Amino acid sequence: MCTENQNDVPIRTVVTEKDGGWIAYCLDFAIEGQGSQPEEAVDRLEEAIQEHFQKVRAGQVPLFQQPSEEVWKLYVRAAEARLLATGPGHGHVEHRPLLLQSANV
Numbered sequence: 001m002c003t004e005n006q007n008d009v010p011i012r013t014v015v016t017e018k019d020g021g022w023i024a025y026c027l028d029f030a031i032e033g034q035g036s037q038p039e040e041a042v043d044r045l046e047e048a049i050q051e052h053f054q055k056v057r058a059g060q061v062p063l064f065q066q067p068s069e070e071v072w073k074l075y076v077r078a079a080e081a082r083l084l085a086t087g088p089g090h091g092h093v094e095h096r097p098l099l100l101q102s103a104n105v
Contacts, residue, residue: 010094011049014075015041027075030065 012027015038024033024045029052033044055061067075 012075013042013045014071014078016074016078025067025071025075027067027071028064030067030071 011029013024014027015022015024022035022038022041024035024038024041026032026045026049029049031045031048031052033041033046033048035041035044052061053063056063066072
């Protein structure tokens with residue numbers, strides 16, 4: 001197990017074209033960023049994530065929130081297509097367990 005980045009928590013994001021622009025969705029926080037290009041949508045999402053963390057630290061919103069069913073299904077379809085596109089044994093699933101020092105988090 002790689003513990004080099006044991007404090008990192010990966011979040012799931014999917015970026016899609018919609019209505020002539022792009023939307024980057026964060027599944028774990030149920031927030032999004034929009035832009036005219038995919039990179040711009042991701043940049044806006046990163047800004048939204050920073051704002052989200054400020055609200056979380058201020059006790060205004062919970063950290064983790066459920067995405068809409070539509071966004072979840074979009075992510076699942078995209079992830080499945082990516083993992084299965086290259087044939088058996090070529091998809092990569094990154095398993096990054098959270099290392100807890102005790103059960104009392």
